[in-house]
Amino acid sequence: MSGPSTNFLSIVIGLFLIVLLKKILNTWNARKGPYPPGPKPKFLIGNALDFPMSGIGQHFMEVGAQLQSGLVHLNIFGNHILFINKKNIADDLLEKRSKIYSGRPQLPAIKAIGWDTSNIALIDYGDEWRKHRKIAQQHLNKQQTRAYEPVQLRHLRKMLYRLIRSPEDFMQHSEVFSTAVMMDIMYGYQIDRHDDPANAAAEKMLSLTIPLLLPGGALMNVLPFLRYLPAWIPGNIAGKRVKESIFWMHEMRGIPMADLRKRMDQGTATYSVVSDCLEKNAASAVDTDPDAERVVCNIAWASYAGKF
Known part of the structure; x- marks a missing residue:
């Protein structure tokens, strides 16, 4: 009769064999030609141990300097990652050849959370991305952002007042300022405290989500089928994180929207990007894109979440 330890060992061996098979398939399917220089990968795990959980950009700039290369390549569990450390290389790859190289990472964790369709920074190039970019350009272009200067100035004065009272909390005051500006612009929502x-x-x-997106942060990024396992299964740490992340994402989106709708019903709402869209939708059911509300709400929450 098999006990818990035997079952656990079977699971470990099974996962090992799956990773090994993935490694073999990646080797067979690898493109011809060398990759850019990078740390020497280890068997099976590749460069998983070479990836820091903080200070990532600075770390790989130093690695690039040591390798005397503007590009640094990593292979983590068969997933290839490329760091670009020089502006001219970035311009050449991401601007001049953007149709080839400016795609977004399609990690299983991103799809599990829903960011592949709701976060403009991670939506892959295509019709959905163009739809988000069009509305973002309408409200966040260089000319339009000048209209938001009074909002920025008002919150800057509030931050300076708080800074005079408690200069030791500079970082907290800065975070409140950056969040307050974006929340005011997007929803007319007022934030005065951390x-x-x-x-x-x-x-x-974000504290739950960001680790899932880092290489090695979630086993589901290596073995995509794991994203479909229920969160309650013992050991499914990533699944639990995904479930909690989705809950808090709904909270961060729902709180300012509920506040805005309440103020609009009361007739006290000030101008904001989202209120402008909602009012236009209410005024015209013919000329307005029926999908505009969903898109503008996606842009709104991604804008203030992006400050972190």
Whole structure:
């Protein structure tokens, strides 16, 4: 009769064989020609141990300097990652050849959270991305952003006042300032303290989500089928994180939207990107894109989450 230890060993061996098979398939399917220089990969895990959990950009700039290369290549569990450390290389690959190289990473964790369709920074190039970019350009272009200068100035004065009272909390005051500006522009939502419910929900969501997107942060990024396992299965840490991340993402999106709709019903809402879209939708059911509300809400939450 098999006990818990035997079952656990079977699972470990099974996962090992799957990773080994993935390694073999990646080797067979590898493109001809060498990759750019990078740290020497280890068997099976590749460069998983060479990837820091913080200070990532600075670390790989130093690695690139040591290798005397503007490109640094990593292979983590068969997933290839390329760091670009020189502006001219970035311009050549991401601007001049953007149709080839400016795609977004399609990690299983990103899809599990839903960011592949709701976060403009991670939506892959295509019709959905163009739809988001069009509306973002309407409200966040160089000319339009000048209209938001009074909002920035008002919150800057508030930050300076808080800074005079407690200069030791400079970082916290800066975070409140950057969040308050974007929340005001997007929703007309007012934030004056660090523990504001919407701000707290955003911090909680990102603290859970960011580790899932880092190489080695979630086994589902190596073995995509794991994203379909229920979160309650023992050992499914990534699944639990995904479930919690989705909950807090709904919170951070729902709090400012509920506040905005309440103020619009009361007739006290000030101008904001989202309120402008909602009012146009309400005024015209013919000339307005029926999908505009979803898209503008995606842009709104990604804008204030991006400040972290």
